[in-house]
Amino acid sequence: MAPPATRMIARFAFWLALAYAAALAGPYLYFGIFLEDEQVSLGGALIAVTWTAAPVYAAAAFVSASPNGAGAWSFLALQVALIASFAWQFVAVLHSSTGGFIFFGWPLVQWIAIVLAFLVALALGWRMRPDFLIAPPQA
Numbered sequence: 371m372a373p374p375a376t377r378m379i380a381r382f383a384f385w386l387a388l389a390y391a392a393a394l395a396g397p398y399l400y401f402g403i404f405l406e407d408e409q410v411s412l413g414g415a416l417i418a419v420t421w422t423a424a425p426v427y428a429a430a431a432f433v434s435a436s437p438n439g440a441g442a443w444s445f446l447a448l449q450v451a452l453i454a455s456f457a458w459q460f461v462a463v464l465h466s467s468t469g470g471f472i473f474f475g476w477p478l479v480q481w482i483a484i485v486l487a488f489l490v491a492l493a494l495g496w497r498m499r500p501d502f503l504i505a506p507p508q509a
Contacts, residue, residue, distance in 0.1 A: 383433035425480035
């Protein structure tokens, strides 16, 4: 089992990812539920939010899988950088006619960053906690 400090970092990473997904879904839900004039596909919005938030959730999973605080903090920094990079790109293309493509294209770049960070972590000796994928015994 991970040390208490690492579990606290993992919980923070999870809630941060959940808040990120909620922030992405918020405008879709608002326009789709409260404004009847807007033609918003909630199914398409769900797919866009899931695809866009997936790299941030993957980084949160690496935080949770880290056996020590150094790995957890490193992947948490990656998670914050992923969120900040999407926000930066979103603001940069806000008034562009092709701004919606950021929801498809930027997560591809984020997945590349996650794979590179994972490979660097492996090269530096990072290994997943042995109990990460094993369910605790039930009493």
